Amino acid sequence: MDYQQLIEEVYREVQEENLRGKVADYIPEIGNVDPNQFGIALVDLKGNVYGVGDHQIPFSIQSISKVHTLTMVFNVFNTKLWSRVNVEPSGDPFNSIAQLEYEKGIPRNPFINAGALVITDALCSKFENPIDQITDFINELSGATCVKINPEVQSSEKNHGERNTALAYFLKSFKNFNNPIDQVLEVYFSQCAMEMSCVDLAKSFSFLANDGYSIFANRQILSESSARRINALMLTCGFYDEAGEFAYRVGLPGKSGVGGGVAAVMPHKFSIAVWSPELNEKGNSVKAIRALELLTDKLSFSLF
Numbered sequence: 501m502d503y504q505q506l507i508e509e510v511y512r513e514v515q516e517e518n519l520r521g522k523v524a525d526y527i528p529e530i531g532n533v534d535p536n537q538f539g540i541a542l543v544d545l546k547g548n549v550y551g552v553g554d555h556q557i558p559f560s561i562q563s564i565s566k567v568h569t570l571t572m573v574f575n576v577f578n579t580k581l582w583s584r585v586n587v588e589p590s591g592d593p594f595n596s597i598a599q600l601e602y603e604k605g606i607p608r609n610p611f612i613n614a615g616a617l618v619i620t621d622a623l624c625s626k627f628e629n630p631i632d633q634i635t636d637f638i639n640e641l642s643g644a645t646c647v648k649i650n651p652e653v654q655s656s657e658k659n660h661g662e663r664n665t666a667l668a669y670f671l672k673s674f675k676n677f678n679n680p681i682d683q684v685l686e687v688y689f690s691q692c693a694m695e696m697s698c699v700d701l702a703k704s705f706s707f708l709a710n711d712g713y714s715i716f717a718n719r720q721i722l723s724e725s726s727a728r729r730i731n732a733l734m735l736t737c738g739f740y741d742e743a744g745e746f747a748y749r750v751g752l753p754g755k756s757g758v759g760g761g762v763a764a765v766m767p768h769k770f771s772i773a774v775w776s777p778e779l780n781e782k783g784n785s786v787k788a789i790r791a792l793e794l795l796t797d798k799l800s801f802s803l804f
């Protein structure tokens with residue numbers, strides 16, 4: 501299969517459809533992007549990179565960073581962690597607070613905001629300088645010094661972080677939070693404000709397509725069984741209350757962010773990142789989802 505030809509075809513067809521959505525504006529600074537940008541990068545397991553459109557332009561990865569942070573604590577906290585966060589799809593918006601109350605402070609999964617805050621709290625217990633450690637880790641996975649924290653986005657998240665702050669206090673009231681709230685939120689807002697291109701993002705997900713081994717970091721990042729579990733979580737929880745629709749239309753494990761990015765993997769074949777800022781009402785990129793749907797249709801395979 502000629503991947504370059506494939507993604508160019510997908511790119512062209514999606515552009516022709518002229519799909520529109522709305523750039524996220526609840527974090528004002530991430531609204532300051534050109535909404536027409538669109539890029540695709542695919543990385544195969546030999547390390548060949550295929551790209552089209554704005555695939556080299558860094559963008560705000562937002563919630564996609566939740567996969568990187570989960571990976572960082574997965575080994576150490578594997579058993580203990582699952583008493584603090586569940587592994588079930590939530591069926592609720594990513595920043596929902598309601599479920600957390602009747603489920604007594606145990607978030608449904610690590611990819612909704614409440615669950616990601618628990619993961620970042622666990623990360624703060626494990627690492628002395630968590631922000632540097634996350635940056636270093638993602639750089640290592642991408643095989644390049646590519647991650648930058650956008651300070652304007654970071655402070656915009658902080659200044660409009662009432663909901664995430666509320667979630668953190670809520671978790672604390674159920675004793676599911678160990679570190680000072682401000683410290684954990686600082687790390688959480690920083691990981692969300694990280695910027696990288698589709699190419700580097702696809703590389704950073706490559707180990708999940710490769711039984712846990714990163715060809716860019718030259719090491720086993722997670723065991724084969726742990727990598728498989730992260731893929732299962734992405735498939736069932738990676739798109740919040742649209743996870744079912746993504747599995748139905750695309751059929752790959754993946755993770756979205758409100759910056760308009762989606763990273764996904766086809767196990768044993770490739771990792772892929774698609775970015776376009778306009779979102780649907782569930783907070784997922786309209787063009788990125790359509791591009792991945794066309795891609796698996798044209799390939800005639802997905803996980804299923």
Ligand SMILES: NC(=O)CC[C@H](N)C(=O)O
Nearest residue numbers: 562563594613692757758
């Ligand atoms: N879905 C997302 O990408 C949400 C991330 C965003 N920084 C938030 O916490 O609200």
